[in-house]
Amino acid sequence: MMKDWKKIETPVTDSLIESLAAGDRLLLSGVVYAARDKAHERLCAMAARGEKLPFDPAGQLVYYMGPSPAPPGRVIGSAGPTTSSRMDPFTEGVLKMGVKGMIGKGRRDAATRALLQQYRAVYFASFGGAGAYLAKRIKESALIAFEDLGAEAIYRLGVEEFPIIVVNDMHGGDLYEDVLRKR
DSSP: OOTTSEEEESSOOHHHHHHOOTTOEEEEEEEEEEOOHHHHHHHHHHHHTTOOOSSOOTTOEEEOOOOOOOOTTOSOSOOOOOBGGGGGGGHHHHHHHTOOEEEEBSOOOHHHHHHHHHTTOEEEEOOTTOHHHHHHTEEEEEEEEOGGGGGGSEEEEEEEEEEEEEEEOTTSOBHHHHHHHHO
């Protein structure tokens, strides 16, 4: 089923980001950092104060996901994407840190799409409602920062062939708009 999907690894390079286009289907392996709005807010505040961040964001991808507790024998519980628009106010801050892409679900606002072009980054979507399947693609999970935030803490995830689709590329492509135009 996924044999025509392109395989990529983290950290991502500028040349990889440049090569991606809206609609590209990818299988991601490597490390991603799971973080939601409260973690983004803290990261941006830390960066503004010049504090050391809990991970090196250069070339990394952030997954908008709050994990559920791991059942016995599993690395993580359900691990589906959350609505990305809640992170729009923090996008410029994390892009300034060097993050090269975000994974979530749903549309991004016009300002965020422009920031992706400005900072040469990409927005990917994964599959809402498929948290159990996506959890099987996560091979490692470690809480690395903001434990007091619970499911909104930052987690370092090791993923293997995690399915993502380019929604907004650095060239201004927008998969959702392309689909609407074809209707």
